[in-house]
Amino acid sequence: QVQLQESGPGLVKPSGTLSLTCAVSGGSISSSNSWWSWVRQPPGRGLEWIGDIHPSGTTNYNPSLKSRVTISLDKSQNQFSLKLSSVTAADTAVYYCRAYTGYTSFDPWGQGTLVTVSS
Amino acid sequence: EIVLTQSPGTLSLSPGERATLSCRASQSFSSSYLAWYQQKPGQAPRLLIYGASSRATGIPDRFSGSGSGTDFTLTISRLEPEDFAVYYCQQFGGSPRTFGQGTKLEIK
Numbered sequence: 001q002v003q004l005q006e007s008g009p010g011l012v013k014p015s016g017t018l019s020l021t022c023a024v025s026g027g028s029i030s031s032s033n034s035w036w037s038w039v040r041q042p043p044g045r046g047l048e049w050i051g052d053i054h055p056s057g058t059t060n061y062n063p064s065l066k067s068r069v070t071i072s073l074d075k076s077q078n079q080f081s082l083k084l085s086s087v088t089a090a091d092t093a094v095y096y097c098r099a100y101t102g103y104t105s106f107d108p109w110g111q112g113t114l115v116t117v118s119s
Numbered sequence: 120e121i122v123l124t125q126s127p128g129t130l131s132l133s134p135g136e137r138a139t140l141s142c143r144a145s146q147s148f149s150s151s152y153l154a155w156y157q158q159k160p161g162q163a164p165r166l167l168i169y170g171a172s173s174r175a176t177g178i179p180d181r182f183s184g185s186g187s188g189t190d191f192t193l194t195i196s197r198l199e200p201e202d203f204a205v206y207y208c209q210q211f212g213g214s215p216r217t218f219g220q221g222t223k224l225e226i227k
Contacts, residue, residue: 037216047156047164047207047218060214063120096163102211103151105175109163 002027004097004110012091012117018084022097022110029078030055033101036080038071040093041112048093052100053080087117121146121210125219131227138195140206140222142186148212150187156207158221164207168193200226 008020022036029036037052051061053071061069070083084091094112122145132138142153150171156164166175168184171191181196195202203226208219 046221047158047209049209049216049218052216060216062215098163100211102154102216103170105166105169105173107154107166107169107175109165112163 002099002106002108004099004108006095006097006110006113008113008115010114010116012087012115013119014088014117016087016117018082018087018091018095018115018117020082020095020097020113020115021079022081023077023079024099025078029073029080030075032056033104034099034106035102036071036073037098037100038082039096039098040091041096042090042093050082050084050095089117091115092117120215121148121213121217123208123210123217123219125206125208125222127222128220129223129225131225132198133227134198134200136198138193138198138202138224140193140195140224142191142193142208142219144189144191144210147188148210150191152210152212153184153186153191154209154211155184155193156209157202157204158207159204167206195224198224 003025005023012018035052038050053059068085073080096112098109100107124143126141153171155168158164172184183194205221
């Protein structure tokens with residue numbers, strides 16, 4: 001079964017760039033039916049969809065973050081990445097990577113990683 | 120953007136009771152693209168229902184989903200102690216793939 005694992009710095013300075021990677025095992029990131037996505041959850045709050053990417057290269061982003069977000073695929077490493085620029089304390093959250101088709105039971109999630117924005 | 124509104128915000132029930140959670144969309148979309156998740160503290164969300172009414176692998180049959188268009192419902196027929204958690208709906212019918220704000224199911 002597909003498993004996802006996030007990695008990256010747990011602390012980012014204000015105005016800096018948050019960079020996370022999600023390693024995929026047990027399946028190929030090139031699967032044509034799947035979207036690869038990032039979701040975040042500020043402490044004590046609900047889930048916020050950040051964006052997703054298809055193996056074709058098509059991306060979708062949350063309009064509230066679109067100017068600061070880039071999601072990319074690395075097919076050679078079977079992983080995908082998130083970059084969020086110009087971060088503030090409001091970007092402090094647990095960040096999850098996940099995959100889905102949107103209409104089947106394929107919907108694995110990573111365990112999540114806490115990223116704190118602080119000087 | 121499709122806005123999903125979940126109600127109630129908090130639901131207080133006892134084990135053995137029936138829970139009914141609502142997810143209402145600001146515009147209609149195919150029920151094929153509506154999912155429900157359960158999240159417990161410190162854990163990633165877990166898929167319960169996809170396609171509005173299909174249970175994911177390993178999900179007990181006390182969980183059921185229904186609805187179409189703009190109104191969707193998650194029903195838990197007889198609450199078990201492990202069912203007390205936060206529940207989210209999400210739509211994949213358009214971008215952004217929005218979540219509802221969540222319903223907290225707490226023990227009465």
